[in-house]
Amino acid sequence: MSVLHIINKSPYDRSSLDTCLRLAQPDSAILLIEDGIYAVQKNAAAAQKVEQALANHQIYALQPDLEARGINPDNMIDGIALVDYDGFVKLTTDYDKSQSWL
């Protein structure tokens, strides 16, 4: 039973990402949407824990939310995959259930 964890909060504002990483099983995936997008940035304070998480989790980011926030995909941590809303829907079917860390 694998979980799609959805994070919509900036790692600099709330503990959602930390809590998710503490409670996510190794085979589960993480999707960053809305202000959760800010966790993708290279050379940022949260980058190290995101890079470590990539060892155990597929991490996805919602491209329209990335673009809305003016983040250059070139500045994204290597290994994070971009999806659009169609890809978001597909992820919710690829995994058994979703957990939104509101």
Place this chain on the structure above:
Amino acid sequence: MATKKFLYVNRTAPHGSIYAQESLEVVLIAAAFEQDVSLAFIDDGVYQLMQNQDTSGIGSKNFSPTYKALGDYDVSKIYVEQESLELRGLGKDDLMPLTYEDEDDDWAEKDSIHVVSSKELAEIIDQQDVILNF
């Protein structure tokens, strides 16, 4: 109707916003559907279970005694994350005692609150069919 495993994840402190109160309303209604229900209290959600909440000074409804009725609604799997308690300098003694009567054990009164590690809670989350977040 098939029985599914429902987990209600509570990560918001009470009184500062309505999420805790309206989450509790969902859990009470859900009891009528006879699903396999668990509650998780994580992060600031653990503050929902604090003893001695008194809202008389802020004029809002004190819904905290309602948690004590959960046992009567057959909600007896209440998981509180140890790490969340520790981060906040809290222990189980700071929480309201919540109990249920075990029909499989001659209606013996038992503790509903299980303080669990992150690792244990991760497994519990993994076992669910439906997760609702508040």
Place this chain on the structure above:
Amino acid sequence: MNEGPYTHQASDSAYHFTAAALRAGHEIVRVFFYHDGVNNGTRLSVPPQDDRNVSERWSELANEHGVELILCVAAAQRRGLLDEDEAKRAGKDSNNMAPGFQISGLGQLIDAGIQADRLVVFGD
């Protein structure tokens, strides 16, 4: 859907997700609006012309795809979202529900969780 329109992006995300799910041929069992999410169901919002109209957009999904849009009755009453019947019952002089939305109980959320293969929560 746990947040109202405009203040948080949650309602936009939920809308785009729902539209994408329909495009992919999935069935949407229900969109259940709870907490401030019930504010999505007002027909009295008048956003600027160059902005999206969140509640109208939901109404279109209901109209074009038959998506069931349910506002939780208890949450809606608290926040002043009333259909004709509820307004009459509460002795209020008007109602404000947008087309395609219906008021029902929290049981509809649990029922959706039982019926649907997947349940996704959007909120703040």
